[in-house]
Amino acid sequence: MARKSGVLMHISSIPGPYGIGTFGDGARRFIDFLADMDFSVWQVLPFHPVNMSNSPYESESAFAGNPLFIDPEELVRDGLISREDERSCVYDGSPYTADYAFAARTRDRVLRKAYENAGADVLSKVKEFADSHEWVRSYALYKALKNAEGELPWYEWRQELIDYNSASEYADEHETGYIEFVQYEFFRQWERIKSYAASRNIKILGDMPIYVSFDSADVWSNKELFMLDPDTGRASEVAGVPPDYFSTDGQLWGNPLYNWEAMEADGFRWWKNRIREELNIYDSLRIDHFRGLASYWAVDADSETAKNGRWKTGPGMKLFNAVKDVIDGHEIIAEDLGVFGDDVVKLLEDTGFPGIRVIQFGFDPSSDSTHLPHNYPKNSVACIGTHDNNTLLGMLWEASPDERQFALDYCGFDGGNWGDGGFNSPSCRRIIETVWRSSSDTAIIAFQDMCGFGSDARMNTPGVAEGNWLFRTTDGTIGSVDKEYFKKINRIFRRG
Numbered sequence: 001m002a003r004k005s006g007v008l009m010h011i012s013s014i015p016g017p018y019g020i021g022t023f024g025d026g027a028r029r030f031i032d033f034l035a036d037m038d039f040s041v042w043q044v045l046p047f048h049p050v051n052m053s054n055s056p057y058e059s060e061s062a063f064a065g066n067p068l069f070i071d072p073e074e075l076v077r078d079g080l081i082s083r084e085d086e087r088s089c090v091y092d093g094s095p096y097t098a099d100y101a102f103a104a105r106t107r108d109r110v111l112r113k114a115y116e117n118a119g120a121d122v123l124s125k126v127k128e129f130a131d132s133h134e135w136v137r138s139y140a141l142y143k144a145l146k147n148a149e150g151e152l153p154w155y156e157w158r159q160e161l162i163d164y165n166s167a168s169e170y171a172d173e174h175e176t177g178y179i180e181f182v183q184y185e186f187f188r189q190w191e192r193i194k195s196y197a198a199s200r201n202i203k204i205l206g207d208m209p210i211y212v213s214f215d216s217a218d219v220w221s222n223k224e225l226f227m228l229d230p231d232t233g234r235a236s237e238v239a240g241v242p243p244d245y246f247s248t249d250g251q252l253w254g255n256p257l258y259n260w261e262a263m264e265a266d267g268f269r270w271w272k273n274r275i276r277e278e279l280n281i282y283d284s285l286r287i288d289h290f291r292g293l294a295s296y297w298a299v300d301a302d303s304e305t306a307k308n309g310r311w312k313t314g315p316g317m318k319l320f321n322a323v324k325d326v327i328d329g330h331e332i333i334a335e336d337l338g339v340f341g342d343d344v345v346k347l348l349e350d351t352g353f354p355g356i357r358v359i360q361f362g363f364d365p366s367s368d369s370t371h372l373p374h375n376y377p378k379n380s381v382a383c384i385g386t387h388d389n390n391t392l393l394g395m396l397w398e399a400s401p402d403e404r405q406f407a408l409d410y411c412g413f414d415g416g417n418w419g420d421g422g423f424n425s426p427s428c429r430r431i432i433e434t435v436w437r438s439s440s441d442t443a444i445i446a447f448q449d450m451c452g453f454g455s456d457a458r459m460n461t462p463g464v465a466e467g468n469w470l471f472r473t474t475d476g477t478i479g480s481v482d483k484e485y486f487k488k489i490n491r492i493f494r495r496g
Contacts, residue, residue, distance in 0.1 A: 005436070005495040006041025006205060007034055008387065009447040010056075010459070011069050012098045015475045018106070019091030019099040023189040024071030026475070028196050033478055035200040037486040038496035042197060043205040043444055045387055047190070047281060054100050054469040055460075057209045057288065058255075060142070060216045063135035063277050065186035068103045072110055074189050080114035080122075097470045115181045126177075126184040134273065135217075138164070140179040142217035144171045153215035155233055162233070164221040190281065205333070205444075206282030208274075210289040211239050211255035218270075219256055225263055225270055226256040237298040240306035241289070244338045247463045250297075250306030257298060260315045268315075268322040276326045284331035290353075291336055293319060294343040316343070317350050333381055337361075354379045354442070358386060359435050360395050365406035372410065373438035382440035384432060384449045387459045391448045392428050393421045394455025407431065423482050425452030436493040443495060447473065450481050 014021025014030055021027070034042055048059035049066050056066070072086040089106040093099055118126070130136040142154065145167060149157045161167045194204055212218045214235065219226050229236055239255040263270060278285050287293075294316055299309035320327075334348055336355040348355055357380050362371030369375070376382055384392055396404055396418060408418055413430040420426060428449060436443050448457040448471065460468040490496035 003441055003493070003495045004040045005443045005445075005490055006039055006043050006203075007447055007450065008043040008383075008444055010045040010387070010469075011047070011066075012045075012469065013447070013459075013472050015095065015473055015478065016071075017090045018072060018103060019089075019093065020068050020103040021098070021472065022069050022071035023186075023193045024073050027193050029475065030478065031193075031197050031200050031202050033481075033483075034202055037483050038490040039486070040201060040203060041205050041442065041444065042202050043286075044207065044282075046207050046209055048209075050100065050469070051213065053465050054098070056469070058213050058253075059209070060146075060213060061135070061139050062209075062212045062216070062218050062274055063133075064139045064183055064217070065190065067107055067111060067182050067186060068100065070107060070111065070182070070185055070189055072107075074192075075110065075114050075185075080117050081110050085110045085113055094472075095474045096472050098472050111182050111185070112178065114185070115178045118181060123177075123181075126181050129184040129187070130180045133277070135277070136180055136183055137176070138221040139183070139217040140176040141168055141171050142220055143179045144175040147175065148172065154220040155215070162220075164223075187281075194281075194283075203283040204281075205284050205286060206278060207286045207288055208278050210287065210292050211253065211257075214254070214256045222270060225259055227259050228256065235301050238301050239292070239296065240299045240309060241297050242306060242309060242339055249463075250309070251463055252299060252303065252306040254301075257296065257312075264315065264318060268319055271319060272323050272326050275323050279326070279328075279330050284333065286333040286335055286356075287353075288335050289338075290334035290348075290355075291338060291340045291344045294347040295341070313343075316347055320351050335386075337386070352379075354381050356381050356383060356386075357438075357440065358383045358389065359431060360385050360389050360392070363399065363403045363407040363410070365402050373434055373440075376438045376440045378439045378441055380440045381442045381444060382435045382438050383443075384435055384445045387446075388462050389446075390455050390458050391446070391453050392431060393419075393425060393449075393452055394458060396427060398455065410434070421452040421454055423451055423480055424485075428452050429485070433489060433493075436489050436495060443493075450486065451477065 011021045014026045016022050016024055016026040046056040047065050048056055048061055049064055050056050051058040072089040075081045076083060076086045089110055091099060091102055145161055161170055197204055227235060235256045237257055239257055240250055240252045242250045293314045295311045296314050297309045298312050299306050332353045334353040334355050336344060336348055357371050357376050359371060359373060362369040390398060408427060411430040411434040413427050415426055418427040432445060457471055459471050
């Protein structure tokens with residue numbers, strides 16, 4: 001496999017006038033930005049609708065797209081809304097922070113107008129789209145009923161609606177039609193962006209959360225595939241991870257656990273559909289929390305932390321043998337971070353998927369960490385940081401003196417100005433170059449680290465509910481990145 005490099009930047013962070021990034025001209029300019037530096041990968045976070053904390057890893061659907069990414073300007077170009085409608089979506093707040101609430105209000109308003117203006121030709125394409133993707137109608141039904149029930153979770157709906165098989169007669173057909181139209185428009189706009197990326201030789205690396213939300217169309221319409229109490233309909237055990245680098249109490253995610261026995265009985269059909277849909281959206285796919293497919297941490301549902309869980313056996317190679325034909329040559333990347341054992345190592349070997357190495361995890365002066373670049377295998381993805389990490393500069397400032405000195409020594413930085421940030425940060429550049437020269441086939445840098453930003457620009461702090469997923473940038477900031485520097489290191493280290 002050829003050596004390559006890429007940049008992590010979620011759609012929500014892309015510049016634009018609408019309070020959040022969209023599938024519009026800002027995305028095309030970002031693709032040009034990557035291509036001009038000889039990057040070949042654009043890594044994004046999950047595209048699914050976000051939860052109340054704006055997390056794309058806790059969604060009401062493992063299949064649906066986030067309507068906030070639909071670009072109003074594109075709707076004008078397609079003749080679906082007026083220029084006046086588009087102007088009502090323009091945001092006058094900070095361009096450096098995503099405003100999900102504003103985007104949700106304005107996008108829903110103009111999308112409803114677009115639906116009313118859609119002609120017979122568009123509506124026939126919407127029907128064709130819904131007919132060819134079996135998740136669309138169950139999601140539209142779930143979403144329409146949830147709207148009618150005052151946004152309550154499905155397990156608090158009227159009794160006659162909790163049963164998926166009998167709920168369809170209670171849905172408003174106009175509302176389900178609108179939701180199907182929104183999903184059609186989402187995927188239509190994204191296909192244009194993906195095609196443009198392909199024209200500039202940029203591959204899209206997507207991200208698939210391992211778990212789904214309890215309050216989701218997936219659980220509501222497939223209860224038998226999840227570990228739910230048959231009497232109460234609630235989970236007795238939920239997902240999480242034990243104490244690790246990110247949290248001394250572990251992370252209590254609260255997602256329902258899969259009924260792997262039931263999933264195996266039908267040939268992992270739900271997973272086949274899910275991975276097939278993801279690989280229609282992306283060129284390659286990162287499976288978040290891959291270790292949970294070897295063994296997973298189960299926590300009592302009434303626990304306050306994830307400390308006192310227990311390991312249970314996952315599906316392992318049974319799942320990947322079942323989905324082999326669906327993967328069909330696409331690159332799959334295993335996010336194998338965190339606490340893991342021999343079963344995870346073996347599953348990684350058996351699948352042949354590249355794992356992930358994060359240099360920020362390697363700066364323990366007392367150990368020879370697998371996250372130090374001299375230990376990176378060729379079949380791996382080397383990251384400056386993930387969406388859960390601090391920025392590179394923020395890490396240096398917040399590290400202990402011993403860890404910081406080891407990091408600087410390891411990467412060959414001997415100046416006194418290690419704390420200088422910005423686009424030409426000398427300490428950040430030494431660390432970036434250390435990752436770039438590693439043996440890993442792929443190297444990834446978050447956009448914030450290209451800019452030398454501090455910890456106030458980090459995307460997410462695990463275990464902290466508020467203040468995450470808000471980072472945005474501007475065209476001016478993107479234009480200030482030293483493109484010649486990144487083009488140079490891509491060339492020198494044969495990643496161009």
